[in-house]
Amino acid sequence: MLIKTIINLLTFYQKVFKGNHYSCRKISQAYFICDQRYDRVIRDYYEYVESLIAKDLVEIHTPCLVLLDCSGFSWLNTFLPIKKIAFQIEHTLVKPxxxxxxGAIQGHVAMLGGSERYLVRLVNALQLEGANLVIEYSQINQLNIQKSPDLKAYTAKSFCISPALYPLLEYSLDSSSYRTLNTVTLFGNPEEPRRKKFLVTLATLGINSQNINQVFDGIEDLYRNTQILINIRQTDHHDTLEELRVLPALRCGVIVVSERAPLIERTRYSQYIIWGELDELPALxxxxxxxxxYWHKKIFDNSGFISRMNRISRRNQLVSLRAVKYLGDL
Incomplete structure (x- = not known):
């Protein structure tokens, strides 16, 4: 009871005096602290992971504090062991x-069309090293890291949960579903040279498209109102597929036309995306x-798509369970 009172007082202090919005709940033997105002760009993914982990915390059998990418609670280790979970949401697959x-290290994944190898890039490496467990969003990132012998310790604590956001709704997978947005890009900064050039090319060729940015709430509704999503990388050097964008869109019945990326077969859903090189995308x-x-029915009107999406969701559940058991064994 004393521990719970202290934690509640601390979360209240963080909220009132530091502007943070942490929540705390006791699940079995774990006090689970989450950030209710996590980075709005990936908040839906954060909440998805939170829901998975919360369900599995019954597997923790000794009292502890579990922090889901939250800071400011380290001093509580005087009372309880603290287990920190961090998120890795950056591209690790980058060119020299x-x-x-x-700080990126030489990797072992060959670049597309050549023998040169990608680097392995870990942004916020100190934070990731200080975590007991890391949640990764990309199977492609995961493979890039796993192939690096120098990162064995990191690999052991890294678990990939794919962004299988939003439920599969029958009406969204029907080609007759009414959608007011025809073709969109979701470039946060459309002035980035590579993406700006691409948008100019589309306009020059008379291809209708609309860039939508600064929309952070209601992303699911946006996807369910969109027919076609175009996905290209921001730079010529950061090559991990933007799974945080394309998988949630697919699950809402959006046709995704994407620039080809390395190791796309690792996603387990690449057959449902229309791929092309950057200069091929306007024609596609x-x-x-x-x-x-025709294309909507080809992609979505078959049992294969639904069963694949369900398998990805089920895999995420199993990975979450393994991750929590890993925490419990520390």
Missing amino acids: GARDCE VKEVQSNYD
């Missing part, structure tokens, strides 16, 4: 010369716009 690649988008019903 990429921005923000200081035009084809899909002209034959939308």
Whole structure:
């Protein structure tokens, strides 16, 4: 009871005096602290992971404090062991010369079309090293890290939970579903040179598209109101597929036309995306716009898509359970 009172007082202090919005709940033997105002760009993913882990915390059999990417509670280790969970949501698969690649190590994954190897880039490496467990969103990132012998300790505590956000709704997987947005890009900064050039190319070719940014709440509704999503990478050097964008869109019945990325087969759903090189995408988008019903039915109107999405969700549940058991054994 004393521990719970102290934690509640601390979360109240963080909220009132530091502007944080942490919540605390006791699940079995664990006090689970979460950030109710986590980074709005990936908040839906954070809450998805939170729901999975919360369900499995019954597997923790000794009293402890579990922090889901929260800070400011370290002093409580005087009373309880603290187990920190961090998120790795950056591209790890980068080419030499990429921005923000200081400290990246030589990797073992070959670049597309050549023998040169990608680097392994871990942003916020100190935070990740200090965590007891790391949640990774990308199977591609995971493989890149697993192939690096120098990162064995990190690999052991890294668990990949794919962003299988939003339920599979029958009406969203029907090509006749009414959607007011035809073709969109979701470039947070459309002035980035690579993406700006691409948007200019679309406009020059008379291909209808709309860039939507600064929308952080109601992303699910946005996807369910969109016919086609175009996905390209922000730079020429950061090559991990943007799974935090394309998988949730697919699950809402959006046709995804994407720039080809390395190791896409690792996603286990690459067959449901229309791939092309960057210069091929305008023609592909035009084809899909002209034959939308055909492509929508080809992708979504079969049991294979639904069963694959369900398998990904089930895998996430099993990974979450393994991750919590890993924490419990520390």
